[in-house]
Amino acid sequence: MVNENVSLVISRQLLTDFCTHLPSLPDGTAKEVYHFTLEKIQPRVISFEEQVASIRQHLASIYEKEEDWRNAAQVLVGIPLETGQKQYNVDYKLETYLKIARLYLEDDDPVQAEAYINRASLLQNESANEQLQIHYKVCYARVLDYRRKFIEAAQRYNELSYKTIVHESERLEALKHALHCTILASAGQQRSRMLATLFKDERCQQLAAYGILEKMYLDRIIRGNQLQEFAAMLMPHQKATTADGSSILDRAVIEHNLLSASKLYNNITFEELGALLEIPAAKGCCEDQKTTVGAVEMLVPFLPSHLNPREAEKIASQMITEGRMNGFIDQIDGIVHFETREALPTWDKQIQSLCFQVNNLLEKISQTAPEWTAQAMEAQMAQ
Numbered sequence: 001m002v003n004e005n006v007s008l009v010i011s012r013q014l015l016t017d018f019c020t021h022l023p024s025l026p027d028g029t030a031k032e033v034y035h036f037t038l039e040k041i042q043p044r045v046i047s048f049e050e051q052v053a054s055i056r057q058h059l060a061s062i063y064e065k066e067e068d069w070r071n072a073a074q075v076l077v078g079i080p081l082e083t084g085q086k087q088y089n090v091d092y093k094l095e096t097y098l099k100i101a102r103l104y105l106e107d108d109d110p111v112q113a114e115a116y117i118n119r120a121s122l123l124q125n126e127s128a129n130e131q132l133q134i135h136y137k138v139c140y141a142r143v144l145d146y147r148r149k150f151i152e153a154a155q156r157y158n159e160l161s162y163k164t165i166v167h168e169s170e171r172l173e174a175l176k177h178a179l180h181c182t183i184l185a186s187a188g189q190q191r192s193r194m195l196a197t198l199f200k201d202e203r204c205q206q207l208a209a210y211g212i213l214e215k216m217y218l219d220r221i222i223r224g225n226q227l228q229e230f231a232a233m234l235m236p237h238q239k240a241t242t243a244d245g246s247s248i249l250d251r252a253v254i255e256h257n258l259l260s261a262s263k264l265y266n267n268i269t270f271e272e273l274g275a276l277l278e279i280p281a282a283k284g285c286c287e288d289q290k291t292t293v294g295a296v297e298m299l300v301p302f303l304p305s306h307l308n309p310r311e312a313e314k315i316a317s318q319m320i321t322e323g324r325m326n327g328f329i330d331q332i333d334g335i336v337h338f339e340t341r342e343a344l345p346t347w348d349k350q351i352q353s354l355c356f357q358v359n360n361l362l363e364k365i366s367q368t369a370p371e372w373t374a375q376a377m378e379a380q381m382a383q
Helices: 008-024 027-065 069-077 090-106 110-121 130-146 150-160 168-184 189-199 202-206 210-217 224-233 248-264 270-276 293-298 309-321 343-368 370-382
Strands: 267-269 327-330 335-338
Touching: 008 027, 027 069, 027 090, 069 090, 090 110, 090 130, 110 130, 130 150, 130 168, 150 168, 150 189, 168 189, 168 202, 168 210, 168 248, 189 210, 202 210, 224 248, 248 309, 267 270, 270 309, 270 335, 309 327, 343 370
Parallel strands: none
Antiparallel strands: 267 335, 327 335
């Protein structure tokens, strides 16, 4: 069939018919036949590109059913989408690249996945297929998530949560991922904006991590029991450790609690800062405190026990250098000075939070007792 003496028209038709019947075979047998066929076709692969693509798609689906993600991806990579003589349509190429990226993600290889999602990004604007557009956005968000680009991933997930073409349960799942990625992101202006967006989204109140969202948005120090519960919700790649041995979540919460401390104090020594971020009750003797020691003791942080003043200084200096926290460090006296903030913006934020909570209470009352609410509204209007 692949002999050069046989007409290509006949060979291609026979090979097409042959490939049509192979999926009806048991997977184990079909896999062996597919590999044998690819080996025999290889010398004349340019002449049978369409048939080879079909064989590779079927073979990849078998590997996928067996959860052999890497082999499934590598089989699809063998399809010459850009270098072959056959011109594939945009949707076929986009779908194949997205499938390869998804398979590499399942195999915990975000580097390879990113390479193929980047190829897909060059094609997605040319496709009018809305389903493929959604698949691209989901896959791209997952790649960003795996690559620890959490704030970008959160923005993508949040965008997906508003797509009406996506099922409601999947939209809520996307919102959950957006919230988790925002919590894991490095502290700074971008994360603050994302926290505000999510806090104002009433759907977030249905999520288990809403308590942490509220604390982060209101600049409160996070308690240990909430952090432990949240850690159990994370995906395996989000539980990875950083270069200094702490987890991604540990690092994110350290930075958050450091920002919260900057709202409590005008300045603080390295030793006191290390203690505030480490021990269960902070008994500080800081200069120009904005709050009493008793109030600080109520804000019990849950952070790695190995955190020491030197690490606290290092994290603070990094955040200040990167513009994620306002202040400066006096290394001679061993003090971190935080920028003094005006009280008015803080009051505005607290009033906004109070109004938001009152509005939620009114909505719950109207849902529970609609008739009473209507009567109360009429009575109010009559006055």
